[in-house]
Amino acid sequence: MTSRPLANPAPAALADRAEFERAALEGLSRAPRAIPAKFLYDARGSQLFDQICELPEYYLTRTETRILHDCAPRIAELTGPGRALVEFGSGSSVKSRLLLDAMTDLAVYAPIDISREHLDATADKLRRDYPGLRVEPVCGDYMAIDTLPDSVPDARRLGFFPGSTIGNLTPDEAKAFLLRARRLLGDDGALVLGVDLRKDPALLHAAYNDSAGITAAFTLNLLRRMNRELDATFDLSGFAHEAFYNEEEGRIEIYFRSLRSQTAMVAGWRFMFAQGERVHTEYSYKYDIRTFAALVDGAGFRVGHTWIDDESLFAVHYLVAESKVD
């Protein structure tokens, strides 16, 4: 048996790095500058996101968890036994446990996530906590995945897309995601999807500008990741997190902003940043129930059931695959 020296990164890690380098160089070379949100999630980014979920200002996680806690038995009833549960952007799979607990007799759980180390660690924890459950992690981009491992049966797939992660996508991207999920989940598929609702902008502003500065650390972790993986030379003290609600577009916009005129090297290329210049990192679209139903309608699903909390902060939808897909 041959063994690879530990110092050599695995091919998958090299491919991840190459993709990150391409996206960062391209995103910093265009105007206005933007780096796709998926690159916020390296191992540290995933840990910081878990901390965000615990923040008092971040009502999203606790509200969605409460809704799921109440509706999980009904979801299990609607889907029936023997399903494969396929999660998109699974993170620490905390909410998934509510479905795993309610859906006895699951064929397999396939969490899909871009954050490789975090996904593997989460899968190990789940195997320990659910010894009878087959866990098949898939590391990849859910905007690009066409097939699932052979161990995930083709029929009776239930998708799960919580966390209002769909809000990170523009409406066109969200539609493309839903069409892809529809193909992946099949004709008898269904999708449980959590989405943040439009609300008082002050509440939204607070959720993305927490007083402990964790969301800021999450945004600036992208610079730290470029320093580590792309030999970049960002001085983190020269940049700040910026997040605000754009009422007209119905979305939170997040950037890192240069606090002074400065330059930084990234993978051998020099970039200049003017004082006040912003680099976009993330959107978080907020939907009302009607607009979201219209989005879903043109994308291979129909809304079967909707659960909303008492304060109308957040919605969990049970989407049923339409027989015809465009």
Ligand SMILES: C[S@@+](CC[C@H](N)C(=O)[O-])C[C@H]1O[C@@H](n2cnc3c(N)ncnc32)[C@H](O)[C@@H]1O
């Ligand atoms: C907002 S977090 C939600 C995590 C978890 N589902 C929850 O509800 O708390 C988004 C998750 O999706 C993953 N992610 C983001 N973009 C992705 C992409 N394009 N493909 C696969 N995973 C992605 C991140 O690594 C992260 O775990």
